[in-house]
Amino acid sequence: MSQTDHGDRPDGPTPDSPEKTEEKRRQGLAYQGAAEAVAAIPIATGIGYWLDGRFDTSPYLLIGGAVLGFAAFVTRLLRLGRQLEAFDDPGE
Numbered sequence: 001m002s003q004t005d006h007g008d009r010p011d012g013p014t015p016d017s018p019e020k021t022e023e024k025r026r027q028g029l030a031y032q033g034a035a036e037a038v039a040a041i042p043i044a045t046g047i048g049y050w051l052d053g054r055f056d057t058s059p060y061l062l063i064g065g066a067v068l069g070f071a072a073f074v075t076r077l078l079r080l081g082r083q084l085e086a087f088d089d090p091g092e
Helices: 018-055 060-088
Strands: none
Touching: 018 060
């Protein structure tokens, strides 16, 4: 038997098991949701900062943007929690 002969192993990568695929999908959803939630705060704060400069209302729109961004952050995390629970309880 040569070194390149793999015996009875199939050539190429074997497909992942359904459990492994579901776990990867769940992890991807978690990372995406977390990234969206974290990005909401600086984006909304940045828009508030820009609007303050445009309308000369400093710091009111900056603070409003930060509050709006934090509210979007919390909302996204709550939604993410519900989505991840749906992976755990697919029958409901």
